[in-house]
Amino acid sequence: MAAERVLRIAIDSAWNAPQIVFQHDQPHSGLFIELFEQIARNSDAKIAWVILPRKRLVGAVENNEADLLCHLNPKWLNLSIPPERWSGLFITQENVIIQAAQHPQHEINLEQASFLNLGTVLGYHYPKLAAQMQRGLIRRIDSPSQEVLLKNTQNGKLQHSIANRLNVEEFNRRSPSGQQLRIVQTVDIQDTFCLLAPQPNIPAAQLKAAIAQLHSAKQIDAILHR
Template identity: 30%
Template sequence: MPMVDLQHGRAVAGIVVDLQQRLAAKVGRMAEFLVMPRLRVQQAMENDEIDVRCYVSPNWLNSVHARYIWSLPFMTQRDLLVGADSEALQPEQLRNHRLGTVLGFTYPRLQPLFDSSQIQREDARTQDQVLLKLSAGRYQYAISNELSLNWFNRHQPPAQQLHALSEVSSEPVACIIRDAPDVPTKALLRAMVQMKQDGEFEAILARYR
């Protein structure tokens, strides 16, 4: 959360769920959510198992199958360097620290620091787990997107809230839609444009801030 709430292996709530349910309704379809390991998603796309994938940026993918078309962005994701203290700090200033990161996520700005062993990655399966480990003192710093940090802090007492120290990257986030006869691709792309014009993206995001 706030991107998706998984209960017993099912996606039941969150920004991505709300967005895709609303998008499906606009084209007269029902959204069926597939929950799978992050590293298997690319294979599923190559096998045409996924019609719509939201919450993705071109810079996060190694490749995109030619049969998929990008929608317009529905939000901008800001990735932040986060710590328990509030003193401003850039990742390049860190030396010999373990940095909380999400398994399978790429961080282009930080990769040279990882490659040179200036910083050590410590992966967790989810963004929430990264923040929980930071709060528990398992490491001093972590990378988190802004929405997840705000969601985490709203459930913490003021003295235990985590702080954004600097912005690491900022990426437009969109959906990719399979371009095939059995998918209403053009209708979905038009629906995304209409949702943006009507303020529906901002309304969904506002529920989880």
Template identity: 25%
Template sequence: MRLALGGLLLIGLNNAAAQAPLRFVVPDSWAMPMVQLEHGRPTQGILYDVMLSLATQVGVPAEFHVLPRGRVQSAMEQGEVDVRCYAAQSWLPNQSGDYLWSIPLFTQPDLLISRPDPHTSVIPANLSRQSIGTVLGYSYPTLQPLFDANQLHRDDARNQEQVLEKLQAGRNRYAVSNQWTLDWFNQRLLPGRQLQGLAVLQEQSVGCYVRNDPDVPVQRILRTLLRMKMSGEIDEIIRLYIGKP
């Protein structure tokens, strides 16, 4: 009897060990409230919580690969990672490989922002020649014609939070930020010093995509993401960090 129980326990342990982790890619340009990186590893944040919950509900361990933004797509193509979240198909017009996309999970506007200013709105095309705070490797379709015409110039920082820190310090008069990071950054500032949005540059629906590989539980992942969205779980995670969905 003991031998039989021991055999069953060994089988159970082997099955648990055989569960391949779900490998998520995390661009090192992400910042809070999307992801907090400490010593090169994610520890908290909206996307970290979503990815960790996804893996838990799928029933496999989560494994996070922090990579430079320029390496993210090649890592997907080479099978080094399985899932990329917070992406849009319009960002990857020449995407190669076999992938399946989730439903849209988040909607994020990109805003032209400034330090506190009595002007409540600005038309980017009317700005004088100057530098604009941007994130290295990010594309800004609305501003690209102005960059091409040398009317505006990119002042790239490694991540979105550094863009806001440079703006607050007066390095630039204007910068571009997503709504999440702006809300998170403003939480630690007094009302009279909070950065403000001046214009919506673009609004993008983003989700996750998965390598269509027999070794990856693709349909289980997509069904779980759908359930997390429809149940309100994803919106609750967002509220946890910035107080609104």
């Protein structure tokens, strides 16, 4: 009998709902878990989770300690990685500016911002705002995770923050009436992809086909609308 194939998927230990829900330090449920499980089924493989802090994820894939790392964009990395090691589209991410309900609502002209303190997540890259951040016109106020960022915005420690719309909507579903975060404006919408190891356990062509099948077979639509 042939040995069962194993797909080693690297995941961020700081991810939160709705992407991943952890129980007893192990991934239990969430949008990304469902997507990863579908990729594994499409690959005829079982999953082995490689759970690491964000700063170690790319290194694990580069060292062939994991086969796949998803929800990345080449623009976010300071590495030159051959195009053939990137999958097609994984999922689209919308970054939005948020604020607590008690603050007056007004859009921010981000291109002309001056000395704006903006809540961000440590280690996250914001290409649309990179130039203003480098010039000091937008000052990052980092939180260790998206969940902490949302809580700090809700309690008024941060007046404005940038966050993933999916996380904001999930956070608002869990928040009492009157304490939901307000989405002020969209900053950008970015495609994200999966990075493949140089020598993955499963052939790269098969992994790419399994990820592409999420969209071609409308599997992702079924998962998103559950």
